[in-house]
Amino acid sequence: PVIEIMRIGADTVLVSITNSRDRKRRWSTAFEMEIMPPVKSPTWSWQSSTLLSTYSDEFDNYLDGLSSLELLTRDLIWKIIEYVPEAVFQLRATSRTLRSQVDSFALQPATVPLVKELVFTGAISRFLSPTLDVSMYVPKGKSALFELRLKLREPLHGSNTTVHRTHFALSGRPNIYNANLNTVIDDENSWAHLRGAIGRRIEKVAMNQCITRETLLTISAMLETIKFKKLKVANDQLSSTFAKVITRTVIKCEVDHLFMSFRKLVFRKVNPVAFLIDLSTFVKSMHLYQSEKKTEFDASRKFFFGCEDIEWAPVFLEMFSRRLNKLCIENYTYPLYLTRDSADALRKRLPQMKKKFWFASTCEAYPNGLNYTSNSHLVQASDNELGSRFFTVKYASREKERFVF
Template sequence: LIVSAFMGCCLSQSPSSKGETTPQVVNFPRKDSGKLSVKSVEEVNDVFPLELLPLDLFFAILDYAEDSFSALSLVSRTLQYRVQDYVLSRGTHVGDFAISTKTNRNNELEIAIKLDVRTCDSKLFERRTFIGRPIDLHEILRSRRHGVVIYEMKFEVIDFESMIGFMRRTFGKFLTQVSIECDKGYIYRILEKFAFKKLRITYTTLTDATMSRLLQTIEKHGIDQLSLKIQENETSLPLNELYRLSELVRSLRIEQLSVDQNRHNFMFGIPDLHWDTIILNMFSGKLDKLELVNTDFPGYISYWGVKILEEKLPLLKKEIWFSASCSEYSEECEYDVDGYSVDVIRTSPSHHIISIKHSPRVNEKFEE
């Protein structure tokens, strides 16, 4: 109430009347001026009181006067710029950030972005979208779910650099998690402007070129958690690439998507590998959390492979978290050994899951 009364007073107050003396006042710079100047009251008789406040004090008032933004922006150009500066300086917490592309019927590039923002940040976020909105942005959809507002934006790319600048100003620097639904070079150009530690990406076919871009992104951004969905793998040294991933990230999830393969052992887009040995080797790097999902080819970890993992994973001098699809012939079990919880459970007639987790991590989910 005090802030509202103060704002109302300042918005309705006329400029100071002239006195017998001419006091000196500091005229804080407008957007188009980089210097402070000292002017007499006569020279600033068109200045509103709020324009004379130090910027940090003005911003502190705006923290409690969000509903006054529109009214303030109409008072003067100086206040309009100050409100815009405030909006752009206040970060909003962007959660999941998904990006995909397609070519429209006119053979023009379209980029679709879906992101969520906490409900408490949504008003500020929406104001940011209207500051310097590029002509590329032709649609914004909004929905709500569980304390967040979900925005879907569609860009018809006309000026790529302008579009990237808008994204950086609007979304802020930090993204909680990024999802890429296609692998294009310009997607990585967009992501260069942001900081994020969690990445989800889907590949129809993983190649040497796409793997190279992925590894560069992981190293550049310091990705700590990676989720991969993959159908086919055409990399020249797939095992080397897999071990490289386990050296770079702490948490890794790999899901084998459905493919037309008449095989019992098929994972990471590769047939006929000894995955029990591979898994043990992967935990020799930075990796300490691994989830493997393969409902179509659960036999990639055989009955004996499950037995080997049950025996050897708890012996690693590492507090690991491991969960994987495994052979339909696996024996169900549940026991604790050497500080680890070991479970093999049947989830369907043709599918089991093996879980070996350091006891304090038993209740962790992969996304944590």
């Protein structure tokens, strides 16, 4: 990148940054920044005049040897790094002054999100391995700064955690950094530098087959200080420990959108219905996907989320009375879980509540279909692209919305 600095006022400069290495992806940006006025020199007595003169000459010589970029204030240099994080290693190699400035910036809490997605993958079986795989998806333009943050945070005594980078040949695809954690042996010092390098804010977190208690507690500790909007969970089974960790994570990490894919619930100390209602207090949208082994189900059962033969309308209405305004349920195995009575209650009550709702669920209560509008809400029952019948109640302006995780 090319950096140009021009004074446009007594205390103001205009900084322009241009990247012209690739004509197809050329970009530029500019911003104004105030310059701090120089600090007035203290008054010296005649006894110190000789010493002051010597120091002044040395300082003038030092300033004469600095480039225009090195003479910028720390705040301005840090602002430049924010705009061109891919140039941190080139800036570090320029001089000791800039190296110190870049390292100081990299050791600060991240001011911009560096990691787009953080993925935790556990062992398929709790008996196979205590290893937890951590994948960090970092946009290419921010990879250099992320690598520097990793390097500067490595423990002095070394770490059991090694980070490997994977490149994608396609432009626009992020770099993936992988690390393996032993959830039994490794302590916090083994992976704390990962958390420090990641920063305090990312876009999305995913948990795949994170079943064991040790795995869930490690993830919970690692996410302790990180904020993110999307949480995706794909587990074969959901346990009581899982429910507690997810609830804690949703609250502390300020999650807005939650996706959960599951086959079986093994809640011993947690009420499934109460768990869903509690989550609805904190998230804006929820997507629940229930799967089942094809040889182990009876399609005539009215079964969902560990509950048999209950009316779900009161539960969903209670969930919508809280922060939740968007709910999608895919239960292809047991589509009869949502009875005609519950579906009728939802299509009557939801349009009358003071919210712009978005609700969709697999449902076979209306074989002849539905298609009408009630209080600006579209009420429909029809087959989707795969031939499965869905029942939906959506505010008119939200009809085209989709769940994207």
